[in-house]
Amino acid sequence: MEKFIRQEGLVAPLDRANVDTDQIIPKQFLKSIKRTGFGPNLFDEWRYLDEGFPGQDSSQRPKNEDFVLNQSRYQGASILLTRRNFGCGSSREHAPWALMDFGFKAIIAPSFADIFYNNCFKNGLLPIVLSEDNVEALFRAVEGKEGFRITVDLEQQQVIPESGEPLSFEIDEFRKHCLLNGLDEIGLTLNEADTIRAYEARRAEREPWIFQ
């Protein structure tokens, strides 16, 4: 996994609550057996006027010019600003894969759905929870100034807008550690293989049917 230390970038505002993973990456694209290549179909139903299908050349499709990611001022954005309960719905990890493949490195919202939140960390995408008020203020700042940029400093746990006060955010220590160092979680867990085996032996004593 790639390390995440600091990220400075353009912010794209997606002013909707409860954006679900069906919206982030519609199901017809889940049929791929790869982890990459989902970017052109991120928010497919909102980005394009026609119905997308896998394997198509999306650059030739009619675009919905009103949709925020199609507006010229947000091209190249690497930070997504959005509303509460982002990523609800299905557990598909294709959602963070699509966001990353598109170029997003961090997402800021007042809250995230649990599974999506989890999945982000496994892929080096940083979900940041800020208060509703702070998110609202950022929306106004982004809309108010073309090219508005933000720096996310994971070490300091801060979102630093180009103007205004830095905003602190909370993050689980273990997840922070893994992101900062780009660690492979499976490798870390396998360091504890003996502990797992000892646990299994205790369980097998008490609940032998689990291991049959």
Place this chain on the structure above:
Amino acid sequence: MAGKTLYDKLWDAHLVTEREDGSALIYIDRQIIHEVTSPQAFEGLRLAGRKPWRTGASVATIDHNVPTTPFKSAAEIVDDTSRIQVQTLQDNTKEFGITEFGIGDVRQGIVHVMAPEQGAVLPGMTVVCGDSHTSTNGALACLAHGIGTSEVEHVLATQTLVAKKMKNMRVAVEGDLGPGVTAKDVVLHIIGVIGTAGGTGYAIEFAGSAIRGLSLEGRMTICNMAIEAGARAGMVAVDQTTIDYVEGRPFAPKGEDWDKAVDYWRTLVSDADAEFDAEVNIDAADIRPQVSWGTSPEMVVPVDGMLPDPQAESDEVKRSGMQRAYEYMGLKPGVPVTDIQVDRVFIGSCTNSRIEDLRAAAEVAKGRKKADSVKQVLVVPGSGLVKQQAEKEGLDKVFIEAGFEWREPGCSMCLAMNPDRLEAGEHCASTSNRNFEGRQGNGGRTHLVSPAMAAAAAVAGHFVDIRELDRA
């Protein structure tokens, strides 16, 4: 010291080790695998040269992509990408030595229908699957939740999951359910009350006399939609209904082990003095048959109600969500629910495709006919075994005589990854669990209801109050 909740007990029993930062490693007893969220996990194992930790812990089947018209081999699946996924799962399970209930196996079916039916899910287990509706299995008093593909790989390689303990919520439904009110109506009502993010960060225990009065299948319907209330895991404590359900299933313990297991399982209830971080109390008498009208499962109303007015909503974010939903659904506030016309009907999905769901739908369909205005009524059993049982009871004939279509098991129009789908603008009475934009087909409009309500809508051509079916 306060007693423990059911969730506390399950957590403690599976704790392998706690790390200094508060995260923990929990042991996973059972992993269920399907074709959509597993290919990248197996690929990861291969790339790292890793083997599954314990192959016996996993069971696989195909469901999301499979056609619901008969087919005998992967080669017969027309859609290229679907065929590749089905084939890839076959290859992967073979390579890694994992049991798969594949094409033509009567045990094949929707992951969350197949696993409990086989007894592959037992009380007291931790159960994961790369699918958010894994919460269904919590009906058997286990800790069951969905995970992402990286976690599927992690569980395959280590039989553990890095987790953080959730908070405890209890949703108690007390009293008797009225006529025509099913488990589906109960859970839709609960989501209407607590909202789609109401359970975020919690494990929900569903309790109270109305829940205890439900069959195990009904409890699965409730736990299935815990995720629509924001909670990764839902569960119901062990009682005699749980034990009777498990007894004799293929993967269930036998003989001496059975007795030992039952003794242990009986302890899987929340202690009387356990404390919950949040409690919600619902009076069963308040619950009426439900219909969702919008694009989020919390947008539900009783069938005898009117579509709500966004202007009456004080929360600005919610209000604009409602307005957007009205636009997408092509509906207007103030309209009676029973005025909504239905173009297609879908009876199936891991929420409502078990035998008692099909019985409830058949009871309504019996001796009646699909309305001419309804283009299609799909009945899709949850597994090959459910299908077999239904046919034994003659339910297939009832459906066919009513003009419904009787299909092969799979997820089907629940998410429309196979050829079963809505056309843009069509309204569907669906027994599934998600009414998101485009879920059942691009531009399709989903209304979530119980199996009986879906069958009634099929017959009438619009929603009807199941309690007044004969007058509609």
